[in-house]
Amino acid sequence: MSPITRRAAVLGCVAVTVALSGCAAVTPSKSGANGDVVLRVQGMPPATDKPGLALFKKQVSDFEKANPGIKVQGSTTVFDPLTFSAKLAGGSVEDVIKVPLTEPQRLIQQKQVQPITGQLKAWDHFKEFNPQVLKPLSDSAGDVYGVPQNPYAQGLVYNRELFEKAGLDPDKPPTTWDEVRAAAKAISEKTGKAGFVQESKENQGGWQLTMLSYAFGGDLQTQQGGKYTATFTGEATQKALGLLKDMRWKDDSLGKNLLNNQNDVIKNFAAGQVGMFMGSPGTYRLAKMQFSMENTDAFGVAPLPQAGGNATLTGGDIYMVPKSADTQRAAAAVKWLTFAYAQPQYSTDAAAQQAKALSADPKSAVGVPTLPVFDAARQAQINAAIKPYVNVKLDHFKPYIDGLSKLDLKPEPPYQAQQLYTALDTVVQAVLTKRDADIPSLLAAAEKDVNAKLAAAQK
Known part of the structure; x- marks a missing residue:
């Protein structure tokens, strides 16, 4: 796009x-x-x-x-x-x-x-x-x-106060995922809070993996001849999951609560327990109104960092x-x-x-x-x-x-995206909870399962 x-x-x-x-x-x-x-x-x-x-x-x-x-x-x-x-x-x-x-x-x-x-x-x-x-x-x-x-475009929501406590500049948030990883590790080590939190359940794990794949230059669905096909096994998606795996098992910067939906993440962010997560500016209103965030001055948001792509997910x-x-x-x-x-x-x-x-x-x-x-x-x-x-x-x-x-705005997968997200939830959860998770095999199995369902729906 x-x-x-x-x-x-x-x-x-x-x-x-x-x-x-x-x-x-x-x-x-x-x-x-x-x-x-x-x-x-x-x-x-x-x-x-x-x-x-x-x-x-x-x-x-x-x-x-x-x-x-x-x-x-x-x-x-x-x-x-x-x-x-x-x-x-x-x-x-x-x-x-x-x-x-x-x-x-x-x-x-x-x-x-x-x-x-x-x-x-x-x-x-x-x-x-x-x-x-x-x-x-x-x-x-x-x-x-x-x-x-x-309508919105996803970005990186971050806690400016935790950035300062970790020795980071809140006016210069990360622009690459290598920088996100480094910042998350610094926040975790210096504040004891979760440096970065990834949503992982109720279809939101698959949704967030989609936006992360876009940032790595990938796509999770293609169309040819009027038919839609899931494409989970691309290099970009594997790298995106590899990043999460490293942050979880090498850096220990994703916190202790690994099975989260969006409300869980925003609630913990509002309480000052989360350094960064993928979200839109509208998160501010939810944190303030629904979860009584007292220190709203700590709220910061930046464009979605990139790692080989030049895109962010748009929705609404x-x-x-x-x-x-x-x-x-x-x-x-x-x-x-x-x-x-x-x-x-x-x-x-x-x-x-x-x-x-x-x-x-x-x-x-x-x-x-x-x-x-x-x-x-x-x-x-x-x-x-x-x-x-x-x-x-x-x-x-x-x-x-x-x-x-500066970023391309890419919509969510256009056909039965919730089917994709359901399957990818289990992949994200496995990567976050199993040290030996085999990313290529997990993605291949999910892709096969979803394509069977898409084929049946498009007959």
């Missing part, structure tokens, strides 16, 4: 959900008592996210005033890779669904979601969307099937309309997507209003960088509009903002 040369947007995240918890079944849509269309939408923040939930409720109120006859019912349902497909196939999902960037291509190919190009084109600013952002949400004919929210939340939504609700759904997600990322007035509302809560985080959904000129205007309400130390995000434009 060609590099995106735009600078990262300096816009506060409205709501970021990380935990992959279970999805409750929903009943079919019904019309309201007055004949209103009742639109059920995923993406409502949980009660623990007070500023995000307050903003969501205001959006619903404003939307209903602007669209008489439509009533919005918010849902806190979050994506669960173990149950999502069955619920979607059975039609027991909301009228607007929220999925990670791993899912759109599979859902499009399996015709489980609806194209929304026609309705989106009615919006005045449709042509100003960043084409790189829409590409993973489109089919081969160019039809668009979703709207993104808070995608809102789509399932096939189960009838014509009336599908039209209402696109109105909601434009109003709630596209417009706030384009309109300076909407962005400023959201930033002002969020900044009123001391636990909020306004100004955390995301990737631009529209062009650089528009993003500069957004940045200026929210500047009075920014309440994070932008200097601590500067390495990330300055360095991101």
